[in-house]
Amino acid sequence: MYTQALNTAETDDRGLEDAAKAAQFQARIDAEERIEPNDWMPAAYRKTLTRQISQHAHSEIVGMLPEGNWITRAPTLRRKAALLAKVQDECGHGLYLYAAAETLGTSREELVDAMLAGKAKYSSIFNYPTLTWADIGTIGWLVDGAAIMNQIPLCRCSYGPYARAMIRVCKEESFHQRQGYEIMLTLCRGSDEQKAMAQDALNRWWWPVLMMFGPPDATSQHSDTSTKWKIKRFSNDELRQKFIDATVPQAQYLGLTIPDPGMTQDADGHWRYSEIDWTEFKQVLAGNGPCNRDRMAARRKAHDDGAWVREAAASYAAKRTQRQTAQAAE
Numbered sequence: 627m628y629t630q631a632l633n634t635a636e637t638d639d640r641g642l643e644d645a646a647k648a649a650q651f652q653a654r655i656d657a658e659e660r661i662e663p664n665d666w667m668p669a670a671y672r673k674t675l676t677r678q679i680s681q682h683a684h685s686e687i688v689g690m691l692p693e694g695n696w697i698t699r700a701p702t703l704r705r706k707a708a709l710l711a712k713v714q715d716e717c718g719h720g721l722y723l724y725a726a727a728e729t730l731g732t733s734r735e736e737l738v739d740a741m742l743a744g745k746a747k748y749s750s751i752f753n754y755p756t757l758t759w760a761d762i763g764t765i766g767w768l769v770d771g772a773a774i775m776n777q778i779p780l781c782r783c784s785y786g787p788y789a790r791a792m793i794r795v796c797k798e799e800s801f802h803q804r805q806g807y808e809i810m811l812t813l814c815r816g817s818d819e820q821k822a823m824a825q826d827a828l829n830r831w832w833w834p835v836l837m838m839f840g841p842p843d844a845t846s847q848h849s850d851t852s853t854k855w856k857i858k859r860f861s862n863d864e865l866r867q868k869f870i871d872a873t874v875p876q877a878q879y880l881g882l883t884i885p886d887p888g889m890t891q892d893a894d895g896h897w898r899y900s901e902i903d904w905t906e907f908k909q910v911l912a913g914n915g916p917c918n919r920d921r922m923a924a925r926r927k928a929h930d931d932g933a934w935v936r937e938a939a940a941s942y943a944a945k946r947t948q949r950q951t952a953q954a955a956e
């Protein structure tokens with residue numbers, strides 16, 4: 627009885643201590659201070675950041691597949707060099723992001739395993755096929771365009787390593803967006819057939835790109851806490867609206883039609899759009915998009931094929947540490 631009372635008092639003390647720490651943590655966030663890896667943080671903050679950053683990393687890596695598909699078929703040497711560089715950049719983004727996620731205490735192996743086991747998501751957009759060269763232009767223009775819109779506010783995210791990684795990522799995404807738009811401009815100024823190809827790609831990618839921003843605010847389960855912790859600075863719907871407002875004039879300049887006949891412009895300049903097909907989004911998240919199975923199969927194969935590289939790197943690192951320890955002991 628006495629021991630139980632002591633235990634309860636101890637638990638109460640710990641509870642009070644944690645509540646005080648949580649209040650102090652929130653005060654730091656409210657004061658726009660950055661949270662760093664060794665700082666105290668609530669378990670739920672660590673968990674949601676690990677979830678978001680690792681899913682972001684998986685998206686960058688899986689995102690290499692649809693464009694990688696066109697490296698050998700790029701129409702000119704200049705286009706090929708630019709596309710190759712872009713796909714390599716996406717790989718680099720994935721690596722910074724895995725490193726940022728690891729600072730929260732989960733190893734890269736565990737993060738990757740969760741993705742390969744289908745437990746961790748990657749962006750819905752990478753489950754759509756790249757059927758023509760115009761899809762490569764459209765990905766740069768719209769997918770990277772949407773990624774920038776979402777990631778610029780993440781440069782001010784409360785978690786230091788994520789915010790800092792986003793600065794470089796956004797600079798590179800900006801180059802990607804321009805190379806995509808320039809492909810579209812070239813196609814739209816080309817033959818009728820080329821322009822039709824650009825329009826067809828826009829028709830297929832428009833709605834999936836709008837889904838990249840996530841579910842509507844009313845059903846976004848993580849938004850409230852992520853906003854309170856200043857991981858998110860804008861809601862899913864706010865960023866979607868900003869993206870649409872920025873993109874409509876770009877489409878007009880290309881002479882392309884956004885595949886939403888219900889679109890109208892408000893007196894305040896915002897473009898009102900038709901209802902998004904959230905059933906399609908849910909289907910893609912459930913693994914039933916046009917390319918989900920192909921993407922997972924390609925990732926699993928790449929992971930298996932790379933096993934010997936990981937083993938060799940780990941063995942080399944172990945030998946080097948052994949040598950350094952022996953030298954230090956001399």
Ligand SMILES: CC(C)(COP(=O)(O)OP(=O)(O)OC[C@H]1O[C@@H](n2cnc3c(N)ncnc32)[C@H](O)[C@@H]1OP(=O)(O)O)[C@@H](O)C(=O)NCCC(=O)NCCSC(=O)Cc1ccccc1
Pocket residue numbers: 677678681682683685686689690716747748749750751765769770773776837838839840841845846847848849852862911
């Ligand atoms: C806005 C959101 C994506 C979602 O807001 P949150 O507050 O986190 O969630 P919310 O409560 O609103 O949603 C409920 C559930 O729905 C999930 N879900 C939502 N949307 C999607 C989706 N579209 N796809 C799949 N799942 C989605 C969400 O995870 C959650 O499920 P969970 O509980 O985790 O199982 C946020 O995580 C974020 O900003 N992430 C960082 C940016 C990032 O990851 N960018 C990736 C593109 S990088 C790129 O494109 C660069 C590139 C270009 C070209 C080529 C190659 C590379």
